[in-house]
Amino acid sequence: MTAHPRLRVVVATRLFTPEVGAAAFRLQALVDGLVAAGADVLVVTTRAPGGATAGNVPFRISRWPVLRDGGGNVRGYVQYLSFDVPAFFRLLLQRADVVVSEPPPTTGLMVALSSWLRRRPSSTTRQTSGVRRCPPRTCRASSSA
Numbered sequence: 688m689t690a691h692p693r694l695r696v697v698v699a700t701r702l703f704t705p706e707v708g709a710a711a712f713r714l715q716a717l718v719d720g721l722v723a724a725g726a727d728v729l730v731v732t733t734r735a736p737g738g739a740t741a742g743n744v745p746f747r748i749s750r751w752p753v754l755r756d757g758g759g760n761v762r763g764y765v766q767y768l769s770f771d772v773p774a775f776f777r778l779l780l781q782r783a784d785v786v787v788s789e790p791p792p793t794t795g796l797m798v799a800l801s802s803w804l805r806r807r808p809s810s811t812t813r814q815t816s817g818v819r820r821c822p823p824r825t826c827r828a829s830s831s832a
Contacts, residue, residue: 694726697783699798701753701761701770701791703732705739710789713812717787722746731777733761733770749777764793771797783807 728746733753754769778801786809788798795811802809
């Protein structure tokens with residue numbers, strides 16, 4: 688029996704732990720699951736405010752400086768592009784089987800374009816409001832059971 692090569696996954700996100708936010712926590716959970724499944728994971732992200740780090744982690748993190756607003760947030764298209772444009776070129780240089788990105792759309796566009804040029808699949812995560820979406824009457828039936 689031959690061993691399967693490890694899946695190489697790159698996660699491109701402007702927010703990642705230790706920053707506080709739903710996207711950062713959701714992607715940390717995704718990365719933890721991928722590592723637990725045996726994947727080789729690289730997170731391409733921004734430098735956290737104040738130089739905070741994620742500590743000792745079982746995956747690689749590549750951080751890059753980014754423009755932040757007065758509150759220290761990466762919010763607005765100029766700030767998004769200060770991450771997205773350098774990330775595009777960084778992604779072109781990465782060997783990966785798949786690239787995962789998170790909103791905003793500019794990041795998804797850069798991931799899709801770099802993945803298309805490298806001929807590899809990409810995926811964009813999507814935030815949900817936590818509301819269950821299911822066909823009419825199905826949710827009520829399942830919640831009353």
